[in-house]
Structures are given as C-alpha cells and as structure tokens.
Amino acid sequence: MATAAAHIxxxxxxxxxxxxxxxxxxxxxxxxxxxxxxxxxxxxxILWAVIGAAMSAIFRLQLGFPTSSMEWLRPLLGRWIGAxxxxxxxxxxxxxxxxxxxxxxFVLTAGLSGTFSNFLIPLQIGARDMASGFMNMLSxxxxxxxSVIMFTxxxxxxxxxxxxxxxxxxxxxxxxxxxxxxxxxxLWLVAMVFFIVSSxxxxxxxxxxxxxxxxKGMTFSRLPLTIWAFFLTAVIGVLSFPxxxxxxxxxxxxxxxxxxxxxxxxxxxxxxxxxVGGSPILYQHLFWFLGHPEVYIVxxxxxxxxxxxxxTNSRKPIFGYKAMIISxxxxxxxxxxxxxxxxxxxGLSPFLGSIFMFLTLIIAIPSAVKVFNYLTTLWKGxxxxxxxxxxxxxxxxxxxxxxxxxxxxGNSAIxxxxxxxxxxxxxxxxxxxxxxxxxxxxxxxxxxPKMFGRMLDRKLGYIHFWLTFVGLYAVFxxxxxxxxxxxxxxxxxxxxxxxxxxxxDLNMFISIAxxxxxxxxxxxxxxxxxxxxxxxxxxxxxxxxNTLEWTTPINPGHGNWPGEIPTVYRxxxxxxxxxxxEDFIPQTVPFSExxxxxxPHENDLVKIEKQERARxxxxxxxxxx
Amino acid sequence: xxxxxxVLAIFLILAILLLIFRVSRLVNVxxxxxxxxxxxxxxxxxxxxxxxxxxxxxxxxxxxWTNFDAYDPPVASEHGIVTDRLFWRTMWITFxxxxxxxxxxxxxxxxxxxxxxxxxxFFPHNNNLEIIWxxxxxxxxxxxxxxxxxxxxxxxxAAPDESEQIEIMGYxxxxxxxxxxxxxxxxxxxxxxxxxxxxxxxxxSDRAGFDDFQNQNLVIxxxxxxxxxxxxxxxxxxxxIPHMRLKMDAVPGMPTQFWFVANxxxxxxxxxxxxxxxxxxxxxxxxxxxxxxxxxxxVIVLEQAEYDxxxxxxxxxxxxxxxxxxxxxxxxxxLAVVTAGINE
Numbered sequence: 001m002a003t004a005a006a007h008i009x010x011x012x013x014x015x016x017x018x019x020x021x022x023x024x025x026x027x028x029x030x031x032x033x034x035x036x037x038x039x040x041x042x043x044x045x046i047l048w049a050v051i052g053a054a055m056s057a058i059f060r061l062q063l064g065f066p067t068s069s070m071e072w073l074r075p076l077l078g079r080w081i082g083a084x085x086x087x088x089x090x091x092x093x094x095x096x097x098x099x100x101x102x103x104x105x106f107v108l109t110a111g112l113s114g115t116f117s118n119f120l121i122p123l124q125i126g127a128r129d130m131a132s133g134f135m136n137m138l139s140x141x142x143x144x145x146x147s148v149i150m151f152t153x154x155x156x157x158x159x160x161x162x163x164x165x166x167x168x169x170x171x172x173x174x175x176x177x178x179x180x181x182x183x184x185x186x187l188w189l190v191a192m193v194f195f196i197v198s199s200x201x202x203x204x205x206x207x208x209x210x211x212x213x214x215x216k217g218m219t220f221s222r223l224p225l226t227i228w229a230f231f232l233t234a235v236i237g238v239l240s241f242p243x244x245x246x247x248x249x250x251x252x253x254x255x256x257x258x259x260x261x262x263x264x265x266x267x268x269x270x271x272x273x274x275x276v277g278g279s280p281i282l283y284q285h286l287f288w289f290l291g292h293p294e295v296y297i298v299x300x301x302x303x304x305x306x307x308x309x310x311x312t313n314s315r316k317p318i319f320g321y322k323a324m325i326i327s328x329x330x331x332x333x334x335x336x337x338x339x340x341x342x343x344x345x346x347g348l349s350p351f352l353g354s355i356f357m358f359l360t361l362i363i364a365i366p367s368a369v370k371v372f373n374y375l376t377t378l379w380k381g382x383x384x385x386x387x388x389x390x391x392x393x394x395x396x397x398x399x400x401x402x403x404x405x406x407x408x409x410g411n412s413a414i415x416x417x418x419x420x421x422x423x424x425x426x427x428x429x430x431x432x433x434x435x436x437x438x439x440x441x442x443x444x445x446x447x448x449p450k451m452f453g454r455m456l457d458r459k460l461g462y463i464h465f466w467l468t469f470v471g472l473y474a475v476f477x478x479x480x481x482x483x484x485x486x487x488x489x490x491x492x493x494x495x496x497x498x499x500x501x502x503x504x505d506l507n508m509f510i511s512i513a514x515x516x517x518x519x520x521x522x523x524x525x526x527x528x529x530x531x532x533x534x535x536x537x538x539x540x541x542x543x544x545x546n547t548l549e550w551t552t553p554i555n556p557g558h559g560n561w562p563g564e565i566p567t568v569y570r571x572x573x574x575x576x577x578x579x580x581x582e583d584f585i586p587q588t589v590p591f592s593e594x595x596x597x598x599x600p601h602e603n604d605l606v607k608i609e610k611q612e613r614a615r616x617x618x619x620x621x622x623x624x625x
Numbered sequence: 626x627x628x629x630x631x632v633l634a635i636f637l638i639l640a641i642l643l644l645i646f647r648v649s650r651l652v653n654v655x656x657x658x659x660x661x662x663x664x665x666x667x668x669x670x671x672x673x674x675x676x677x678x679x680x681x682x683x684x685x686x687x688x689x690w691t692n693f694d695a696y697d698p699p700v701a702s703e704h705g706i707v708t709d710r711l712f713w714r715t716m717w718i719t720f721x722x723x724x725x726x727x728x729x730x731x732x733x734x735x736x737x738x739x740x741x742x743x744x745x746x747f748f749p750h751n752n753n754l755e756i757i758w759x760x761x762x763x764x765x766x767x768x769x770x771x772x773x774x775x776x777x778x779x780x781x782x783a784a785p786d787e788s789e790q791i792e793i794m795g796y797x798x799x800x801x802x803x804x805x806x807x808x809x810x811x812x813x814x815x816x817x818x819x820x821x822x823x824x825x826x827x828x829x830s831d832r833a834g835f836d837d838f839q840n841q842n843l844v845i846x847x848x849x850x851x852x853x854x855x856x857x858x859x860x861x862x863x864x865x866i867p868h869m870r871l872k873m874d875a876v877p878g879m880p881t882q883f884w885f886v887a888n889x890x891x892x893x894x895x896x897x898x899x900x901x902x903x904x905x906x907x908x909x910x911x912x913x914x915x916x917x918x919x920x921x922x923x924v925i926v927l928e929q930a931e932y933d934x935x936x937x938x939x940x941x942x943x944x945x946x947x948x949x950x951x952x953x954x955x956x957x958x959x960l961a962v963v964t965a966g967i968n969e
Contacts, residue, residue, distance in 0.1 A: 089915045164912045170877055171860040171913060177797065178914040264878025265816040267826070268797070268859040272817045280861055280876055314737070317749040345863070346874045347881035350781030354774050361770045368762040369755070371726060376754070378733040380746035385670035385738070393674070393734055400726050404719035407766070411773035413708050413780065414715060417870045420863065420910040459649065462666060466673060473681065481688070481696040486867035488910040491918040499867050499906045502695050576745035583744060 030141075032133030033558045037140050038119035039451060042444070044147060045111020046528070049437075050521075051151075052102035057518045059095045062087045064511020066493050080159070089492040093162040094180050096490055098154065100165025101188070105195055106150070108298035108436045110143050113237070116301055116443050117206045117230040119451065123549035124224050126215025126566060128559045131208040135201050142198035146191045153187035161188035164490060166291065169262040169283050173254045176269040185255070189248050196241045196248075203241075206234035215548070217568035222587065224547050224572040225318060228325050229304020232332045233297050239336070240293040247286035254278070284346055288339035295432050296335040300328060302439020303370060303399075306392040308572075309446050310374055312545045313389035314381030315583050317573035320373040327366035327373075334363040344412040345419050353412045360410035367403055371396065382576065382583070386543065387461025391442035394469045395435050401473075402431025405480065420490075423483025426476045434472045441468075441524070448528075449542050453555040454535030460527040464520065471517030478506050546572045546586045569609065570602075671738035678731040682724070698867050699897065701889040701905065701926070704780045705870030711773055718765060784884035788852035789845065794825055795855075795862030795875040795909065798916025801825060802843055806836030806941060807964070811854055819858065822946055826858075829943070829952040835964040838939040843907060843924045845887055846932035852884040863911035866924055868894075874911055890926045941965040 031037060058077075061070065069085035070077075080091035118136065122129055130136045153160040162180025163172040167188065175182040210231045214223075223231075253259040254275075262283045263275035311318040318324060340348055340356040374396045383389065405427040408414050418424060441464075448456045487500050494500040494507075541550035548568065552560050566588040574585040579597035591598050592606045700709050737745075790805035803825050805811045812827055812834015819826035827834050845851045855864055857875035864883070865872045873883040895903045905924035909917055927935060943949060943965035953961045961967075 089918070093912065093915070093917070168861055168911075174860065177860050266859055266877050267816050267819040270821075272819060276878070279879060281879065315745040317747065319748060320750045320755050322750070323755050345872045347876050347879055350777065353781070354777060357774060357777065358770055361766045364766055365759060365763050369759055372754075372758040375726065375729050375733065376748070378730070378737060380748065381733070381737045382739050382743055382745040383671075383734060383737050385667050385734075390670060393730065396730055397727065400723060400730075404723055407719055407769065408712065408715050411711065411715065411769060413773045413776035414712050416780070416872050417705075417708060417712070417867070419872055420865075457646075457650065459653075459666065460646070462670060466677075470677070477685070478688075481692065485696040486698055486865075488865065488908060488918075490912045493918050496919050496921055497906050497908060498902075498904065499698065499908070573749065575747075577747050 030137060032129070032137045034118045034122050034130045034133070034136060035451070035556065035558075035560075037136050038115050040140050041110055041114030041118060041143070042451075044144065045107050045115060045440075046525070048102050048106040048111065048147065050525070052099050052107055053518050053521065055095045055099040055102070057515050058087070059092055059099070060511040060514040062092055062492065064508040064514075066495065087492075090162060090179055091159060092492045093164070093178070093490065094159045094184070097162050097164055097167070097180070098150075098160050101150070101161070103433065104165060104294065104298065105192070106147060108433070108440070109199065109237075109294070110195070112298060112301050112436060112440045112443075113206075113230065113233055114140070114143065114202060115440075116226070116305060116447075117202065117234065119447065120226055120549065121206055121209050121230055122213070123450070123552065123556075123560060124227050124547050124572075125210060125213060125218050126548050126561075126568060127209060127213035128561075128565070130205050131212060132205055135205050139198045139201035139205065142194050142201065146194035146198060149187050149194065150191040153184050153191070156183050156187070158182045158184055160184040166284075166287055167251075168287075169251060169254060169280055170266055170268075173251060173263060174266070174268060174273075175255075189252055189255075192248055193245065196245045199237050199241050203234040203237040206230055207238065210234075215565045215568055218548075218587075222568055222571045224304075225307035225321070225324055225328075226301075226304040228328060229300045229307070232328050233300045233304075236293045236300070236332055236335060237297050240290040240297075243286055244290035247283055247290070250286070251283065281343070281346060281348065284343050285340070288342045289336075291342065292339040293335045295428075296331055298432060298436040299439075300331070302395060302436045302442075303328070305439045305443040305446070306374070306395050308547070309386075309388045309392040309442050310377050310396075311573050311575060312446075312543050313384045313386055313392075314377055315384070315575045316377055316381045317571075317575055318373070319376035319379075320369070321571065321573060323369055324373055327369045330366040331363060334359065334366070338363055338410075341410050341412070341415075344415045357410060357412045361407065364403070364407055364410070367399075371400055371403070385462075386445065387456070387458060387465055388442045388446035388543075390462065390465040390469075391438045391445065394465065395438035395442065397469075398430045398434040398438060398472065401477070402427055402429070402435060406431060417486065418483060420488055421483040422479045422487045422489060425489050426479035426483055429476045429479075430472075434476065438468075441465075444528070446543065447549075448531065448535075449538035449554075450549050450552075450556075452532050452535070453538050454531050455538050455542065456531045456535060457527050460523055464523045464527065467520035467523070468517060471513055471520055474513035475510050475517060478510055482506060541586075544582070544584045546574060546584050548587055551586065551588055569605075667739050671735045674731045674734045678727060682727075699889075699894065700868065700870060701887055701894060702869040702871065703886040703888050704776070705868075705885075706888075707776045707779070708870050711769075711776055714772070715769060718769070780885075784852040784882070785850045788850040788884055790852050790854060791843070791845070792825065792854045792856065793843070793864060793875070793922075794858055795864070795913070795920070796824075796858040797860065797914050798909075798920050800843075800862075800864075800907065800909075800920060800922045802840050802922075803827070803942070804838050804840060804936070804939070805833075806838055806939075808833060808836060812837050814856075816858070818952075823949060824858075827942070827949075829949060829961070830954050830957070832957055832960055832964070835943055835953075835957075835961045836941045836966070837943075838941050840939065843922050844932065844935060845924065845926055846929045847887050847890045847926050849929060849932075850884050850886050852882060855881045855883065860913050861911045862909045862913050862920065865908045865910040866905060867908070868905050869924075872910060887926045890928055891924075894926075941967075943967065 070081050070087050071085040074081045080088045082088055158179040161184045162178055171177050172181050172185050250261040254262050260275035260278035262278045262280050264278040266273045307318050338360045340352055341360040344353050409418055409427055445456055445461055482503050538554055540554055551566050568587045569590040570587055572587050576583045577597040585594055590609050591602050592609050700706055790809055790811050792803040792811045794801045801824055803811055810833040813831035814826040815828045816826050855873050855875045857877045862875040869885055871883055871885055873881050895901055907922035907924050909920035944967045947967055
C-alpha cells in the first residue's frame, strides 16, 4: 500500500495532467478519482431532484386547484392530460410514485451518500483515494445505468410504476390492476436492482476505506462525525439493501414466472387467478426491512454533515462527541428492529405490533439526545451564519418538528387513525425529506470551495435558505391539520367525501407554497452552476475548519496531498480552545505546539508524540541509506 | 400573442435579476465585505431567526385555535375516545418539547451570533446534562408507550361473542358488504366461486351462509360491538372510517378484522354537528389504482331497536338469487329454502 501511495504521489502532482496520460474520458467520465465521482453523483442527484420536485409541483397543482384546466401542460404531458383538460388519475399516481422513488433513492441516497461519502471520506481520514477506485467508478456507472432505465420508464405508453413508492403487491404485480404495473413496473424493478448494486459497491468501499486507510494518528475516536455518520450509513446500507433485492427478485418471479410469493386468492378482471398461498404481508416485511433503515440511510449523513458544520460555525467543539457517536450507533442498531411500525394496520399480529411500538419509541431517545447536543453546541458559541450554517440550523428545526410527530405514529393505538393520512406525509417529509435535503444543501454550501476551488455566492445562499426554510414549513406544517382531519394520502381528489371536503383553501395555500419553493431552488441552481465557472476563488481554509480536507491544495489533484499525507494528532473539534491563539486548531497540529492550550491529559500525549517522532527519524535515516 | 408576452416578461425579469446580482457582487468586491469572516448580513440572519420564530409560533397558534373544529373530527366510537385522549396527551407533551427546543434553537442562534471581540465557550461535554436528557425522554416515552400499549391491547383483543358480524370486501373500486343474517354468522367463501352475481364468492355448501344478506350501506347498531370481517378480492385496500377512528387493511388471501362499538347514531351526530346532511363515511386508505380516491361507502348508525327492525326486513341473498340454489348440496337444500326465506 505504501508503495502504491508513493507511486501516486510521484505522478499526481506534476503540473501537467497530460504527463500521466489522463484524457478527457478518464478524467471526467470513467474517472476513478473519488472527488470526480462525488461530483458526478452530486450533479446527477441535482438533476434528479429537479425532476422529482417538478413532479411534486404538478401533482400539487392537481391537489390545490382540482377544478382548473391543465391544458397548458399538454405539450409536456401529452395524453396524460385527458380530453377535458384534467390530469389522468393513473398519471397522478405515477407522479406520486416516481416522486417518492426519485427523492428517496436517487436524490437522498445516491445524491447525498454518493456525493459526500465519496468526497469526504478520503479527504477527512487522510487517504489518497477510496480502497477501490475501480469499484467506486462502477458504483457511479451502475447508478447512472439505473437512472437511465428509471428515466426511460417515464416515457413509455403505459406510464411508469404507479403503485406508490413502496410498490406493494398485488397492485404492483398485476398489470391488469393498473397500467403502471406493466412495463413501467418491470423497468422500475430493473432500475432498482442496478441501484442496489451501485449502493452495495459504494457501501463496501466506504466501510473498507474508513477501516483501513485512515492516516497516521486518525483513530476512530478522532474521526469527524461526518465520517462516523457515513460509516454507519454504509453499514446499514450493506445490511439492508440485499433484503430489498430479495423482495424485488421475488416480485419479479411473481410477475413473470407464475410464482405465488405475494399472491393469493385473487379475482381480477373477471377471472380467478391460480395463485394461492402467497402473502402480500411478506412483501411488506421484506420491503420495510430495507425501507425503515433507508430512512436512516438518508438521514444519518445529513446529521453527520450538520454536526461538522454547526461545530465549525459556532466556533465550538460539538457537544457530547461520544454521545453523538453512541446515539448514531444506537440509531443504527435500532433501525433494523422497528420496520413493522409501518404495518400496524396491515393485518400484522397485534402482539408483534406491541413489540414494534416499544422498539420504535426507544429510537426517539438517541434522536432526542442528538437534538439536545446540537442546541448545546450553539449555546455560548460565536455563530457565523454561512449559508451552510443556516441550512444546518434549519435541519435541527425540521428534525425536531418532524421527529416529534414520529412519537404519534410510533404509537400503534394513535397510528390507527393517522396511518396513511397527510399526517404521515407531513411527518416524513419534514424529518426525512426536508432534514436530509437541508443536510445535502448544507454540505454543498460548505464543501463547494473544496469541490470546485471557488465559493458559492453568499447572498444568494441566504435568499435560497430563507425561501426554502419558510417554504418547506408552509408546505408541510399545514399538512398536519389535514392529516388530523383524516385526509388519506395518494388521493387524486377529495370532492367525493363530505369528511374530506374541507381545507380547499389550505390545500391551495400548500400548492402555492410548494410551487414557489420549487422555483426558489433555481436560485441555488444558478448559484451552483455559475459559481463553478465564475465564483470567487476560494482560499485554502475558508471556514477556518479543523478537518484534514482543508490541508489539501485549493484544487487537489488525484491523490489529494502533494507529498506526504499529514499526520493527525487530535480530534477535529478543538475550536475556541482556551489559551490557543486562533479560535481553531487543525487536526494536524501536534500537542507539542500548543502547550498553552493543552488540557492536562493532552500534555501526557506530548511525550508520546516526541517518542513517535524520534522513532520516525531513525527509520527515515536507516531507509534512506 | 399572450404566450409571447409571458415569455418576454419572464425573460426581462430574469435579466433584471441577473443585473442586480452582478451589480451587488461588484459592490461587494469593492467594499471587500466578502473577505470578512462575518459581514453585516450575519446580524440580519440572526434577527431573521427571531422573526421566523415569532411568526411561526404566531401563525401556528392562530390557525390551531381558530380552525380547531375543522381539523378535529368528532369521535363516534368507544375506542376512539381512548385513542383521541392518547393523541391529545401526546400532542401536549410534544408541543411543549417542540416550543422549548425551538425557542432555545432560535434564541441561541440570535444571542450567540458572531461578535469579533468574543470567543466561544470551550464546552465539549457534561455527563450530568447528557444523563438528564437521556433519562427524562426515556421516562416520558415509557409512559406514553405503556398507555398506548394498553389501549392497543384492548382494541385488538378478540371480539365479544355477541358482536354483529359483517363482511366487508374491497375490490377495484368499491366496497361490498355481507351480513351474517339471523344466525349472525357470515358463511364461507371461496374466491374461485366469484362470478358477476356472486361477487363475494359465497360457498353454498356452508349452511351459515344461507341467510346472509347484502346491503348497499354499512348499517350498524349503536352501543353493540360490530365485528368487521375484512377481505379484498384483487389488490390491497384499507377500510377507514374517520369518525370511528378505525382503519384496517384489506388483504387478498388473508382475512383481517376490526371490532368496535359505535356510540353515536347518525341522527345524534346530525344534531350535534348541526348538519342535517351529515353521514358517516368509509374510505379506502391503501393505494389500489385509478379509482382509489372514490371508494366511498356510507355508514349509517341506528339505535339498537331500529337496527333490529331494519335487519328483520332484509331478504337473504339466496332468496334474491334463487338460481344459486343449484350450488347448494342436495342434503342442505331443504334447510337452505327455510333459512334463506325462499317462498316457493
């Protein structure tokens, strides 16, 4: 390994790229540099986010203005607009299904983990690249393939998968049940299989890299919380995605090969199907065995990113570093034993329901600890509101708002009424959707200088944040009321029921807020793409941060550090340490250089540092002759 | 022409925005404010935090107060009273947590905004604090879980024997009902026997089914347990009666059930709501295809006496469809004629 690292060293930092035969294709397309792959994930994720959000804007039009004509969307949607100018109900379902699939998997899993795990793991642990650059490249290209297939499915005649993002059979298994369950569903399954492959290739790589390639001195207790979060996220993904694969595979069998894993006693389209003995509940168990950990797959990286940004911009150490890690470990373990709380009223045994209720509410405790730790980190800080910091504070807010409603839904007795209503929609959009997107956006604002060597425009960032923050609350907070009133989700129209005939004004308000928030995101898009080329040049450490990535050159080449990889001497949160000259001490500064600010136990480390260095010198001398 | 003006307007607005952006950037470069750790906008953001908090809480309080009746549907079942109590108890607890944490979040953000001459506190951990805020939520949650679990156990325990049995079957895109009849027992079914008329696939070799009858609306008695035997014929559906706080999926191949006691008749609710057109409704809450949003059934709650009278008037399905007598085994034909009330 050492020789390989040295080898990269010698080449990567020659001034001209062509000297080591990098063509456009190997540098920007089939690249094995983790930084390029991260950017590929990011940009693909952003494109998907625009598509996913645009879909939500269209179905919000339907929900907010059910009687107005959608004729003007015909150039875009074609025959999905009926002769009377109304949106086709099947297409409405396709929209909510694809919105969910795209946002959960393609944006918040691939776009978030794919971007920041790839980008930050080697940079923050002090590695030249991922353990396997080639697998990493495959990970992106499998994701790309999956994206292409999913995207294609939007344009086929019978429409994309439409049975909700959870694609419960028998609806998703029987093409005669709805048009979206035909070819669209097949493409969905194929795309998801490639997606799972991509996730696993990435996840295994993240885990391996973090365990094996940490630089000298970078012990697990000195890892930034971002890395802890990415590590645990990858562990969750590696353990749970194969189960989704199994679920999808059995569904493929049921759809195409006449098996009866999920199908039983079905009479549809005027005929009784031969399938008996299967159980739709089996699918739900398998799906949610991934589906629930998936929530933490999208959330943990956001929490990790936020921890880092809040500490940096509060100029304070993160409060309760160990408690944060233990909380995340707790969340990781518990995330595997709470899945059936999505199934309280599915016909699940009530006894199992009780067990899952207990387990589910336990997971609220580590989440609460995290919130309190964030709040205490802000307390007596010296807070700099960079756009990244604003999004991180926003994340804490939406995480609280969305998290506490989980206490209702995790309680099976209360869930009877709230299950599959807009209360659930409000809950998970805040705690999972908004929180994770805020984490993603915070990460982009914070690490943009490292990614592209330029700064994003700060003022546009402020405008973007306030629009998004206010906008998201305007969209999702009112949904709680609608949910308490019992409005079911995935309804094309509410006019058929007296019980759901109210709140037309509130639904209109939500739709307007959603569409404005959607357009607000174009401020970010402009800022992002403009700043890649025309942004202000970044300095080496624009946020005065402690972590290793800021010790690289402003535009790091492949291999990240010219010359030796820096050694780490301390944890990443020595901000505003009493006695220190600056209000930050990077991880690379040895304790022997900060005698004024060392804590008692750290002075003991000074001796060890000296011994280590003495030994190194000896080794160097013996090898060089 | 109108379209052209819209495109032109959008183009002009974008151009103006771009111009403002360029000018403000240049001004910033000249002033050098981008180079500072923290410019004046830091204070603006801090103030906006407080402004956001105040308007957020204000709007929430105003809307929650003035629209309470709109979002709080009246409850009409006995277990619904229990789950509503749990709901509002949880609401108060979480509301307090929500307000407190948000006040801390935004006040801290405002109060500890950047000042050049100040330094942040080095405060990496405090075991006592951490223990307190681990243990306190744990205790509160335990209380909530245990009260929820007790309610859940009550709701899901076996239905009382005297329950009125009604089969409700979901299919694309409606519900169909079958009552147990005089023996209050819903007869067997086999999905292979389903045809255009026998929509439930009733199995006529089971004598319990001879007196079963079907009805358009879900008519139930007040004050007496009703056991819904829930099934689906094609894909998943879910029975949801918002006012009864009742929900249970309908699963093809796996019958489910939910029993409850309605405690207000439709008449009583009409008076209480001051709405003579009020009706309880039953909806589908598991996405099932194109017509998912239209699977409505009207639920009618009657006083026990009225219900008995209504039930006595119902004619068995078999008597309305005597052709199906041919599916009745020979040895049961006589019994079927009597129990189904067929006049020959």
